[in-house]
Amino acid sequence: MRAFVTGGYFDDGGDGVVWLVDLARERARVLLRWSPPPHLHVPARGFAGASLGPCGSLFVAAHAAVVRVDPQAAAVTGVLHQPCMNDLHHVACLDERLYVSNTGLSAVDVLGFDGAFLGSHALLPAWANARRIGGEDPPRHAPPVQPGWEGQAPEPWPEALEDDGYHSLDRARAPFHQLMLRDHLHVNHVTRAGGRLLATCFDDGTLRDLATFGVAAHLPGHFLHDGAVHDRSLWVTSIDGSLVELDARTLVERRRLSTFATGHHGWCRGLFVTDSHLLVGLTEVRRGRLPRHRWADREPEGSETSVLLLDRADGRLLARVDLTDPIRHAKLYSILPIPEIS
Secondary structure (H helix, E strand, O other), X not given: OEEEEEEEEXXXXXXXXXXXXXXXXXXXXXXXEEOOOHHHOOOOOOOOOEEEOOOOOEEEEOOOOEEEEEOOOOEEEEEEOOOOOOOEEEEEEEOOEEEEEEHHHOEEXXXXXXXXXXXXXXXXXXXXXXXXXXXXXXXXXXXXXXXXXXXXOXXXXXXXXXXXXXXXXXXXXXXXXXXXXOOOOXXXXXXXXXXXEEEEEOOOOEXXXXXXXXXXXXXXXXOEEXXXXXXXXXXXXXXXXXXXXXXXXXXXXXXXXXXXXXXXXXXXXXXEEOOOEEEEEEEOOEOOEXXXXXXXXXXXXXXXXXXXXXXXOOOOEEEEEEOOOOOOOEEEEEEEEOOOOO
């Protein structure tokens, strides 16, 4: 069994990588590296989530662009950028369209395969995003989504942001698309399940219906990634190693497995499901770069960047490919089925 794996590195390179992973032989090689041009370069970003299109191309989210890759030629064939793109987390190929998780803008943008902008599912009002693009940020715990019925003007936003060591403090130093921003709900993955278009939201552990904007499912206490549909199930990952199987129609939980029960642990993100297997990704956590969120009830020492092949029935570990880079601190996002390539 082979798969494409997308990711990057926690360093100043800003380059994206696509690995070709062979689970049967438990080894991997780099299929492609992409170094963004200066106007798209953002340290510690690289590639995020991706999908395979019907044309055979791989559509990958970079921080501020959608990168089109020909896996047969191991070459980038196009880069689609708009100034309102920020911290893209995933590109879903659905209904002959691209659904882009524009996480920094708190939106899911809809594009044609020709790159045309078709519309957007916005999770913040336009005036708020206009201010954010202009260099302001709303209070972290009071996003402007409930203005009330009194007709008053919005409350003034704080002029200075607290430096948390992660988000951009000086918003005038670079264009919007190159900044590290606070977002709303942190929408990071899009899928279709049970006839509904669903967005996985990291911040509050919800799945949001993008047609009704309602909460379709809620897993409290979990920081969610992914949304892999197979048969009548929707599977999601949580950073604490949980794999949760939901009924694709009702979104009622069926069962859950623990990735960490295999004896391997890391920030759990990246998932592909087959009839018999679960392919799951882990990303190494380092003490000098601890996540802002409580990621798991264990120490970062011993964590790894890897792809695990699990038995779908019982979660038993069948194979493992280690992608840990002791120097560059590798991270991974998507695991995708691989068509036969030479």
